Amino acid sequence: MLEDLDDAVHQTETNHLCQYQTGHEGEHVCLAQSQDRPDNTSTAWWVIWPAPASSYRLAALPECPATAADLNDDSLCLHPKGHPGDHSW
Template identity: 75%
Template sequence: MLEGLDDAAHQAESEHRCQYQTGHKGPHVCLAQSQDRPDGTSTAWWVNWPSPGKAAYRLDVLPVCPATAAHLNDDGLCLHPQGHPGDHWW
Protein backbone atom coordinates (compact mmCIF):
# COMPACT_ATOMS: atom_id res chain seq x y z
CA MET A 1 0.00 0.00 0.00
CA LEU A 2 2.79 2.45 0.94
CA GLU A 3 4.78 1.88 -2.24
CA GLY A 4 1.62 2.30 -4.32
CA LEU A 5 0.88 5.80 -3.02
CA ASP A 6 1.02 8.62 -5.56
CA ASP A 7 4.37 10.44 -5.24
CA ALA A 8 5.85 7.79 -2.89
CA ALA A 9 9.40 8.89 -2.09
CA HIS A 10 11.11 5.59 -1.24
CA GLN A 11 10.78 1.83 -1.05
CA ALA A 12 8.74 0.73 1.96
CA GLU A 13 10.48 -1.59 4.42
CA SER A 14 8.88 -4.70 5.93
CA GLU A 15 10.79 -4.39 9.24
CA HIS A 16 11.13 -1.23 11.32
CA ARG A 17 13.48 -0.02 14.04
CA CYS A 18 12.67 2.86 16.33
CA GLN A 19 14.29 6.11 15.19
CA TYR A 20 14.35 7.67 18.66
CA GLN A 21 17.28 7.69 21.07
CA THR A 22 17.75 4.55 23.16
CA GLY A 23 15.90 4.79 26.47
CA HIS A 24 13.27 7.30 25.32
CA LYS A 25 9.86 7.37 26.99
CA GLY A 26 6.65 6.75 25.08
CA PRO A 27 5.88 4.89 21.89
CA HIS A 28 8.39 3.87 19.25
CA VAL A 29 8.24 5.36 15.76
CA CYS A 30 9.74 4.83 12.32
CA LEU A 31 9.11 6.73 9.10
CA ALA A 32 7.38 4.26 6.78
CA GLN A 33 6.85 6.40 3.67
CA SER A 34 6.83 9.97 2.44
CA GLN A 35 4.78 11.41 -0.37
CA ASP A 36 6.71 14.30 -1.85
CA ARG A 37 4.57 16.12 -4.38
CA PRO A 38 5.76 18.37 -7.22
CA ASP A 39 3.89 21.31 -5.66
CA GLY A 40 6.16 21.14 -2.58
CA THR A 41 3.63 19.55 -0.23
CA SER A 42 4.27 16.23 1.44
CA THR A 43 2.69 13.61 3.67
CA ALA A 44 4.68 11.53 6.18
CA TRP A 45 3.43 8.04 7.07
CA TRP A 46 4.78 6.70 10.39
CA VAL A 47 4.69 3.24 11.97
CA ASN A 48 4.03 3.55 15.72
CA TRP A 49 4.12 0.87 18.41
CA PRO A 50 4.36 0.70 22.22
CA SER A 51 6.88 -1.76 23.66
CA PRO A 52 7.76 -4.96 21.76
CA GLY A 53 5.12 -7.62 22.26
CA LYS A 54 2.66 -5.25 23.97
CA ALA A 55 0.21 -4.20 21.24
CA ALA A 56 -0.32 -3.92 17.52
CA TYR A 57 1.55 -1.60 15.23
CA ARG A 58 -0.27 1.47 13.89
CA LEU A 59 0.22 3.41 10.69
CA ASP A 60 -0.40 7.13 11.15
CA VAL A 61 0.01 10.32 9.14
CA LEU A 62 1.86 12.71 11.46
CA PRO A 63 3.36 16.15 10.86
CA VAL A 64 7.14 16.26 10.63
CA CYS A 65 9.27 18.13 13.16
CA PRO A 66 9.61 21.76 12.08
CA ALA A 67 13.25 22.01 13.29
CA THR A 68 15.78 22.75 10.57
CA ALA A 69 19.55 22.71 10.20
CA ALA A 70 20.52 23.26 6.57
CA HIS A 71 24.10 22.07 7.07
CA LEU A 72 23.11 18.61 8.38
CA ASN A 73 21.07 16.87 5.66
CA ASP A 74 19.84 17.45 2.11
CA ASP A 75 16.51 18.97 3.13
CA GLY A 76 17.70 20.50 6.39
CA LEU A 77 14.80 18.90 8.27
CA CYS A 78 14.67 16.87 11.47
CA LEU A 79 13.66 13.33 10.47
CA HIS A 80 11.30 12.74 13.43
CA PRO A 81 7.61 13.56 13.80
CA GLN A 82 6.57 16.81 15.45
CA GLY A 83 6.68 16.69 19.26
CA HIS A 84 9.23 13.84 19.39
CA PRO A 85 11.19 13.02 22.55
CA GLY A 86 14.95 13.60 22.76
CA ASP A 87 17.28 15.23 20.28
CA HIS A 88 16.54 16.06 16.67
CA TRP A 89 17.70 13.54 14.08
CA TRP A 90 19.36 15.05 11.03
Protein backbone atom coordinates in the same frame (compact mmCIF):
# COMPACT_ATOMS: atom_id res chain seq x y z
CA MET B 1 -0.24 0.29 -0.01
CA LEU B 2 2.58 2.70 0.90
CA GLU B 3 4.62 1.98 -2.23
CA ASP B 4 1.55 2.58 -4.39
CA LEU B 5 0.83 6.07 -3.06
CA ASP B 6 1.08 8.90 -5.55
CA ASP B 7 4.44 10.68 -5.23
CA ALA B 8 5.87 7.99 -2.91
CA VAL B 9 9.57 8.57 -2.19
CA HIS B 10 10.86 5.45 -0.42
CA GLN B 11 10.92 1.75 -1.09
CA THR B 12 9.05 0.36 1.91
CA GLU B 13 10.46 -2.21 4.30
CA THR B 14 8.85 -4.90 6.42
CA ASN B 15 11.14 -4.57 9.46
CA HIS B 16 11.25 -1.29 11.34
CA LEU B 17 13.56 0.00 14.06
CA CYS B 18 12.65 2.90 16.28
CA GLN B 19 14.25 6.16 15.18
CA TYR B 20 14.27 7.74 18.64
CA GLN B 21 17.19 7.80 21.06
CA THR B 22 17.68 4.65 23.10
CA GLY B 23 15.83 4.83 26.42
CA HIS B 24 13.13 7.28 25.31
CA GLU B 25 9.68 7.34 26.94
CA GLY B 26 6.50 6.39 25.12
CA GLU B 27 5.78 4.81 21.78
CA HIS B 28 8.32 3.85 19.13
CA VAL B 29 8.19 5.31 15.61
CA CYS B 30 9.76 4.71 12.24
CA LEU B 31 9.24 6.65 9.02
CA ALA B 32 7.56 4.25 6.60
CA GLN B 33 6.90 6.46 3.57
CA SER B 34 6.96 10.06 2.39
CA GLN B 35 4.95 11.64 -0.35
CA ASP B 36 6.70 14.66 -1.86
CA ARG B 37 4.42 16.41 -4.32
CA PRO B 38 5.37 18.81 -7.15
CA ASP B 39 3.49 21.63 -5.36
CA ASN B 40 5.98 21.38 -2.42
CA THR B 41 3.49 19.71 -0.06
CA SER B 42 4.28 16.41 1.58
CA THR B 43 2.83 13.71 3.80
CA ALA B 44 4.91 11.58 6.15
CA TRP B 45 3.59 8.11 7.04
CA TRP B 46 4.86 6.59 10.29
CA VAL B 47 4.72 3.11 11.79
CA ILE B 48 3.99 3.51 15.51
CA TRP B 49 4.08 0.78 18.16
CA PRO B 50 3.95 0.62 21.96
CA ALA B 51 6.75 -0.54 24.24
CA PRO B 52 6.82 -3.49 24.60
CA ALA B 53 5.69 -4.18 21.06
CA SER B 54 2.35 -5.93 20.74
CA SER B 55 0.78 -4.29 17.71
CA TYR B 56 1.40 -1.35 15.42
CA ARG B 57 -0.52 1.36 13.64
CA LEU B 58 0.13 3.48 10.60
CA ALA B 59 -0.44 7.23 10.82
CA ALA B 60 0.18 10.35 8.76
CA LEU B 61 1.84 12.72 11.25
CA PRO B 62 3.29 16.21 10.77
CA GLU B 63 7.05 16.28 10.46
CA CYS B 64 9.24 18.09 12.98
CA PRO B 65 9.72 21.66 11.70
CA ALA B 66 13.28 21.95 13.07
CA THR B 67 16.09 22.45 10.58
CA ALA B 68 19.79 21.90 10.93
CA ALA B 69 20.45 25.63 10.49
CA ASP B 70 22.94 25.53 13.35
CA LEU B 71 24.91 23.04 11.22
CA ASN B 72 24.79 25.32 8.16
CA ASP B 73 22.32 22.89 6.61
CA ASP B 74 18.66 23.23 5.68
CA SER B 75 17.85 19.56 6.31
CA LEU B 76 14.69 18.88 8.28
CA CYS B 77 14.63 16.77 11.43
CA LEU B 78 13.70 13.18 10.54
CA HIS B 79 11.24 12.73 13.42
CA PRO B 80 7.54 13.58 13.77
CA LYS B 81 6.55 16.91 15.33
CA GLY B 82 6.70 16.87 19.15
CA HIS B 83 9.14 13.93 19.34
CA PRO B 84 11.05 13.08 22.53
CA GLY B 85 14.80 13.61 22.71
CA ASP B 86 17.19 15.22 20.26
CA HIS B 87 16.54 16.05 16.64
CA SER B 88 17.83 13.69 13.98
CA TRP B 89 19.38 14.91 10.73
